[in-house]
Amino acid sequence: xxxxxxxxxxxxxxxxxxxxxxxxxxxxxxxxxxxxxxxxxxxxxxxxxxxxxxxxxxxxxxxxxxxxxxxxxxxxxxxxxxxxxxxxxxxxxxxxxxxxxxxxxxxxxxxxxxxxxxxxxxxxxxxxxxxxxxxxxxxxxxxxxxxxxxxxxxxxxxxxxxxxxxxxxxxxxxxxxxxxxxxxxxxxxxxxxxxxxxxxxxxxxxxxxxxxxxxxxxxxxxxxxxxxxxxxxxxxxxxxxxxxxxxxxxxxxxxxxxxxxxxxxxxxxxxxxxxxxxxxxxxxxxxxx
Amino acid sequence: xxxxxxxxxxxxxxxxxxxxxxxxxxxxxxxxxxxxxxxxxxxxxxxxxxxxxxxxxxxxxxxxxxxxxxxxxxxxxxxxxxxxxxxxxxxxxxxxxxxxxxxxxxxxxxxxxxxxxxxxxxxxxxxxxxxxxxxxxxxxxxxxxxxxxxxxxxxxxxxxxxxxxxxxxxxxxxxxxxxxxxxxxxxxxxxxxxxxxxxxxxxxxxxxxxxxxxxxxxxxxxxxxxxxxxxxxxxxxxxxxxxxxxxxxxxxxxxxxxxxxxxxxxxxxxxxxxxxxxxxxxxxxxxxxxxxxxxxxxxxxxxxxxxxxxxxxxxxxxxxxxxxxxxxxxxxxxxxxxxxxxxxxxxxxxxxxxxxxxxxxxxxxxxxxxxxxxxxxxxxxxxxxxxxxxxxxxxxxxxxxxxxxxxxxxxxxxxxxxxxxxxxxxxxxxxxxxxx
Numbered sequence: 001x002x003x004x005x006x007x008x009x010x011x012x013x014x015x016x017x018x019x020x021x022x023x024x025x026x027x028x029x030x031x032x033x034x035x036x037x038x039x040x041x042x043x044x045x046x047x048x049x050x051x052x053x054x055x056x057x058x059x060x061x062x063x064x065x066x067x068x069x070x071x072x073x074x075x076x077x078x079x080x081x082x083x084x085x086x087x088x089x090x091x092x093x094x095x096x097x098x099x100x101x102x103x104x105x106x107x108x109x110x111x112x113x114x115x116x117x118x119x120x121x122x123x124x125x126x127x128x129x130x131x132x133x134x135x136x137x138x139x140x141x142x143x144x145x146x147x148x149x150x151x152x153x154x155x156x157x158x159x160x161x162x163x164x165x166x167x168x169x170x171x172x173x174x175x176x177x178x179x180x181x182x183x184x185x186x187x188x189x190x191x192x193x194x195x196x197x198x199x200x201x202x203x204x205x206x207x208x209x210x211x212x213x214x215x216x217x218x219x220x221x222x223x224x225x226x227x228x229x230x231x232x233x234x235x236x237x238x239x240x241x242x243x244x245x246x247x248x249x250x251x252x253x254x255x256x257x258x259x260x261x262x263x264x265x266x267x268x269x270x271x272x273x274x275x276x277x278x279x280x281x282x283x284x285x286x287x288x289x
Numbered sequence: 290x291x292x293x294x295x296x297x298x299x300x301x302x303x304x305x306x307x308x309x310x311x312x313x314x315x316x317x318x319x320x321x322x323x324x325x326x327x328x329x330x331x332x333x334x335x336x337x338x339x340x341x342x343x344x345x346x347x348x349x350x351x352x353x354x355x356x357x358x359x360x361x362x363x364x365x366x367x368x369x370x371x372x373x374x375x376x377x378x379x380x381x382x383x384x385x386x387x388x389x390x391x392x393x394x395x396x397x398x399x400x401x402x403x404x405x406x407x408x409x410x411x412x413x414x415x416x417x418x419x420x421x422x423x424x425x426x427x428x429x430x431x432x433x434x435x436x437x438x439x440x441x442x443x444x445x446x447x448x449x450x451x452x453x454x455x456x457x458x459x460x461x462x463x464x465x466x467x468x469x470x471x472x473x474x475x476x477x478x479x480x481x482x483x484x485x486x487x488x489x490x491x492x493x494x495x496x497x498x499x500x501x502x503x504x505x506x507x508x509x510x511x512x513x514x515x516x517x518x519x520x521x522x523x524x525x526x527x528x529x530x531x532x533x534x535x536x537x538x539x540x541x542x543x544x545x546x547x548x549x550x551x552x553x554x555x556x557x558x559x560x561x562x563x564x565x566x567x568x569x570x571x572x573x574x575x576x577x578x579x580x581x582x583x584x585x586x587x588x589x590x591x592x593x594x595x596x597x598x599x600x601x602x603x604x605x606x607x608x609x610x611x612x613x614x615x616x617x618x619x620x621x622x623x624x625x626x627x628x629x630x631x632x633x634x635x636x637x638x639x640x641x642x643x644x645x646x647x648x649x650x651x652x653x654x655x656x657x658x659x660x661x662x663x664x665x666x667x668x669x670x671x672x673x674x675x676x677x678x679x680x681x682x683x684x685x686x687x688x689x690x691x692x693x694x695x696x697x698x699x700x701x702x703x704x705x706x707x708x709x710x711x712x713x714x715x716x717x718x719x720x721x722x723x724x725x
Contacts, residue, residue: 124546125476125529125546126545126546231485235531235536236484236485243485247485250363253668253669254669
């Protein structure tokens with residue numbers, strides 16, 4: 001008891017506790033970031049924008065940027081709605097709520113490449129989906145889901161895989177946020193005659209804002225980095241920014257252009273994170289409950 | 290006890306962790322030293338089943354143990370350069386493609402002339418040994434070879450055009466065949482590995498262009514080369530659209546998504562091994578100039594910084610022994626470099642692969658080609674030209690003449706930067722190879 005009290009009083013302790021994290025981030029994130037910037041903006045001893053010019057003039061650049069942005073725009077809102085539903089379900093006073101949580105979390109434990117391969121096995125011509133649809137008599141011959149000529153369909157298959165794989169990440173943050181909201185608020189709203197959707201819209205979502213912020217920022221950043229699912233499902237049919245960075249590094253042996261892609265991904269992530277933080281700003285007086 | 294200074298606790302914990310880590314890693318280092326295994330880093334045999342086969346079957350019986358480390362080509366190049374710079378080596382033996390060695394400074398490796406002389410006596414062809422020579426120095430010795438072949442589901446043979454021999458196809462006959470298959474089965478069933486991990490760039494540089502024009506670099510923009518690309522473009526109508534996702538054709542062959550395809554023999558072996566009675570393998574088609582094909586040679590070399598050169602030499606001797614070479618074919622589907630008759634006791638599917646490879650090499654009007662030589666780090670850009678050309682002309686349907694002009698400019702840059710001379714099938718050149 002005495003020791004614990006002293007622990008609480010001692011002001012230096014928090015700094016010691018975050019020291020390992022700070023050291024880790026400095027060595028494995030900050031330093032490589034500085035190096036990446038150097039690679040992207042330097043040619044020998046001189047500063048240059050040449051690598052960015054090479055990147056922008058590359059035939060695949062436009063496609064990669066377009067498909068990456070498309071994925072962010074389609075996946076993030078869709079995922080948010082699904083995740084909110086999952087979180088409300090877990091948080092509801094249901095009997096099997098613990099079970100729901102476990103089932104929802106399963107895809108998170110699977111690597112994104114493995115998930116991509118599983119989904120490509122589902123969508124491939126002689127894959128699971130066509131076999132099931134044929135078995136049910138819905139189609140009489142296999143349908144080509146992964147047809148590079150049909151970009152809308154390709155986008156849909158990647159979105160399906162990404163939603164399955166990473167919605168739980170958003171949901172778990174929302175669940176944590178929901179559990180921090182005292183039930184009295186929703187109950188009070190109910191007493192005043194608010195229906196379910198009104199309660200969600202007027203009470204729960206506003207109080208959930210800080211969690212929504214965190215979830216969206218995290219998810220948007222991850223969406224800009226998407227790589228393995230896209231490459232496993234669409235092959236050379238579509239490409240994203242991270243895939244091009246990888247290709248420039250491992251196939252074309254050009255570290256500088258690869259770094260330019262990395263810098264672009266970083267800038268896009270930072271800008272969109274800033275945008276989300278701004279749009280979902282919670283006034284200070286609302287923060288404390 | 291209660292007086293203990295709490296702010297020291299994290300420090301003590303960190304110190305203890307460091308101490309424990311250093312003690313255990315020291316112990317680990319000691320135990321590996323006791324086994325005296327050499328580190329064998331290789332860009333070849335990297336798929337897990339091949340790694341397992343190498344460790345448990347091919348390396349078995351080696352007088353010196355080898356710790357096999359699969360590694361990407363870029364990582365290997367960086368690693369070897371770094372080890373040479375610091376003068377502290379961990380890798381004793383390197384396994385890589387001839388093209389990888391060609392992109393590295395020969396001074397990174399020790400001279401293997403003595404081993405080469407020995408290998409020649411064992412029946413390794415002099416021509417193969419010469420690939421590893423730079424001047425008088427034997428930088429690397431051949432380890433195994435492979436090539437690209439065609440494979441087909443036997444159910445597709447009924448659609449062959451009248452009078453066509455599957456072992457002596459022309460590109461025109463392949464076109465008719467693929468067309469008939471598409472009409473009879475209701476979907477395009479020809480396949481190429483055009484996915485991100487597929488080897489389609491080898492198709493342009495080793496098969497298509499040379500079969501139509503007789504060369505690769507020197508005839509790159511020629512009318513004949515254009516004709517070849519145009520034919521490939523008309524074949525695309527009968528090519529399965531999911532070809533853009535294929536890395537290894539053995540999977541779509543096994544599932545039946547494709548019935549005919551062109552692929553590296555090691556990337557066909559699963560299909561051939563599991564259902565040898567369902568598939569046939571045969572040489573690539575021939576064009577107006579002949580049957581062009583590419584031989585891929587993997588080699589072994591010892592870095593100058595190798596901690597155990599004698600051990601590495603012993604492992605090379607083992608890997609190139611008759612028995613280990615025979616096991617290389619049966620376990621991983623690569624062709625041995627040591628001469629000798631093919632045993633009929635190996636898996637019939639692998640035997641079929643080996644026989645088809647031999648047929649391709651010895652066929653009339655053969656135009657043998659090699660992986661690029663002397664391109665160094667430009668090797669990636671060279672491959673890229675052929676992949677992009679395929680995408681632009683065949684997949685996207687752009688004008689071949691314009692695309693070939695555009696890509697020729699990129700090829701010129703590759704040769705200006707690398708200064709590489711021509712290699713087969715292009716005729717030898719005095720200076721850097723001229724893009725034609």
